[in-house]
Amino acid sequence: DEAYRVIGHVRPSDLAVLESLLELVTIIAREDVADEDRTAAATALSNGPASRNGSVTDAHLLALAWTLDADLWSHDRDFAGTGWPSWSTANLLSAV
Structure with a gap:
């Protein structure tokens, strides 16, 4: 919508x-993403070395990526250091 x-x-x-x-x-x-994964994603983001700003606003995206076993496509540096693959548009275009 x-x-x-x-x-x-x-x-x-x-x-x-x-x-x-x-x-x-x-x-x-949202119900298809486990509460435990959302909690763990928030922890990973708050401890991630990329920004160390403690922001967990994108934890749901990281938890969803874990649920689907999918890489992330984002310019958000907060995903760096979580141990999960994330791609910027420039890096993605270079890889294909």
């Missing part, structure tokens, strides 16, 4: 593109 709201407001001409992209995306419910 949020994607439709934002794209509809910012670039309504791209709503058809959004439709196509959403056909490729699987939405994972």
